[in-house]
Amino acid sequence: MSNLVLESSASPKAKPDTSEKPYLLTPSEIDSLRREMHMSGVMAKAELFRRYPNREMPDPKRQ
Known part of the structure; x- marks a missing residue:
């Protein structure tokens, strides 16, 4: 058996060439x-307070 090592000529950090423009979101x-991210945060906090009822409520002014 031979000890053949295959090496790529491309840089490992090279990014693939894309000619497509990125999709831009509408306002x-x-x-x-x-809104969805805000509601997710609200629901996550509610779940934490449900699981750990003895924890103090965070100060809303600190957010």
């Missing part, structure tokens, strides 16, 4: 994502 899509 309404951005607003929708912001």
Whole structure:
């Protein structure tokens, strides 16, 4: 058996060449994502307080 080592000529950090432009979100899509992320945060906090009822409520002014 031979000890043949195959090496790529491409740089490991090279990015693939893409000719497509990125898809840009519309203002309404951005607003929708912001509302969704806000609600996810609210629901996550509610779940944490449900699981750990003895924890103090965070100060809303610190957010």
